[in-house]
Amino acid sequence: MLQHKPTPAPTSAWQRHLAEAVRDPAELLALLDLPQDLLPTGQAAAQQFPLRVPRGFVARMKKGDPDDPLLRQVLPLAAETVPAPGFSSDPVGDHAAVIQQGLLQKYQGRVLVMTTAACAVHCRYCFRRHFPYQEQGGKTSLWQSICDRIAEDSSINEVILSGGDPLSLADPQLMELVQRLERIAHLQRLRIHSRQPIVLPQRVDETLLGWLGDTRLTTVMVIHCNHANEIDAQVRTALARLKSTGLTLLNQAVLLRGVNDDVGTLCRLSETLFEAGVMPYYLHLLDKVQGAAHFNVNRETAKTMVTQMRGRLPGYLVPKLVEEVAQTPYKQPL
Numbered sequence: 103m104l105q106h107k108p109t110p111a112p113t114s115a116w117q118r119h120l121a122e123a124v125r126d127p128a129e130l131l132a133l134l135d136l137p138q139d140l141l142p143t144g145q146a147a148a149q150q151f152p153l154r155v156p157r158g159f160v161a162r163m164k165k166g167d168p169d170d171p172l173l174r175q176v177l178p179l180a181a182e183t184v185p186a187p188g189f190s191s192d193p194v195g196d197h198a199a200v201i202q203q204g205l206l207q208k209y210q211g212r213v214l215v216m217t218t219a220a221c222a223v224h225c226r227y228c229f230r231r232h233f234p235y236q237e238q239g240g241k242t243s244l245w246q247s248i249c250d251r252i253a254e255d256s257s258i259n260e261v262i263l264s265g266g267d268p269l270s271l272a273d274p275q276l277m278e279l280v281q282r283l284e285r286i287a288h289l290q291r292l293r294i295h296s297r298q299p300i301v302l303p304q305r306v307d308e309t310l311l312g313w314l315g316d317t318r319l320t321t322v323m324v325i326h327c328n329h330a331n332e333i334d335a336q337v338r339t340a341l342a343r344l345k346s347t348g349l350t351l352l353n354q355a356v357l358l359r360g361v362n363d364d365v366g367t368l369c370r371l372s373e374t375l376f377e378a379g380v381m382p383y384y385l386h387l388l389d390k391v392q393g394a395a396h397f398n399v400n401r402e403t404a405k406t407m408v409t410q411m412r413g414r415l416p417g418y419l420v421p422k423l424v425e426e427v428a429q430t431p432y433k434q435p436l
């Protein structure tokens with residue numbers, strides 16, 4: 103599971119915001135004017151996978167609403183501790199895809215580097231909540247061997263930085279990795295999967311924009327946004343600044359019961375993203391991870407919702423509904 107890393111002395115504004123994230127469920131409830139009796143139910147869940155949410159994200163939640171779609175993504179609940187058949191600790195076969203420490207390959211041409219175990223937010227539905235990231239990634243000492251391996255295989259043309267959240271790393275570390283990758287001639291694309299432009303827009307600062315704008319690699323950033331309410335003015339500014347470096351912005355969302363499992367909500371998400379310069383990419387069925395069963399939306403309901411989206415939106419705003427199935431050569435369309 104993901105764990106807090108000792109936070110280094112903050113040096114940038116975003117690192118300060120990260121260090122000040124809410125970690126105490128009682129404080130979260132107090133900030134939202136919610137009764138503390140919601141608390142005991144989630145204690146065991148919080149012990150397994152602690153609460154973590156930046157204050158700027160909390161500010162986008164509606165006070166007094168225990169069903170707020172942003173709150174539901176982060177508040178530990180007793181439901182997480184109820185075992186559910188078919189829900190496991192490695193639903194997507196990540197263990198089997200590890201080709202060497204810190205490096206995963208499931209698909210032709212693309213490898214995924216686990217850069218860090220840390221995230222700015224802890225999402226309750228996360229399929230990585232049980233993954234032993236401490237053993238797999240987050241060690242800059244591994245970067246030489248990771249780059250050597252990529253350099254040996256000319257069929258790899260895209261490197262995906264993942265985690266955890268790769269933007270949890272400080273820029274000097276990321277720059278070092280990206281510079282090493284740039285030296286590999288057959289690499290064409292750099293892809294960064296991050297929830298930080300949404301949950302911690304302060305992360306998009308001059309230093310980040312500087313190296314993103316400088317790299318020779320064609321850059322794609324896939325942000326993770328599940329609900330239109332996650333996008334406020336500050337997030338819009340961060341996204342516009344990212345775009346100004348010339349990268350392509352895509353979004354992937356997870357279909358989550360009680361968060362976004364409604365056609366109107368999904369359409370509003372696509373339209374809000376597009377207004378902010380982001381193309382909808384994937385809508386994922388929930389990975390069947392232990393502790394997340396209460397978020398599950400069944401396949402037929404999911405398919406019906408996406409069909410209804412097609413009737414309401416231009417084709418380019420309808421995300422691809424996919425499911426991750428272990429040991430298959432691509433994400434499975436439904």
Ligand SMILES: *Cc1c(COP(=O)(O)O)cnc(C)c1O
Pocket residue numbers: 199206207208209212213214262432433
């Ligand atoms: C999801 C994923 C990718 C990217 O798949 P795309 O369909 O190209 O977005 C690559 N590697 C791994 C291990 C993945 O889980």
Ligand code: SF4
Pocket residue numbers: 220221222223224225228229230265266267297326
């Ligand atoms: S940011 Fe991504 S990796 Fe981190 S907890 Fe949320 S879903 Fe999981």
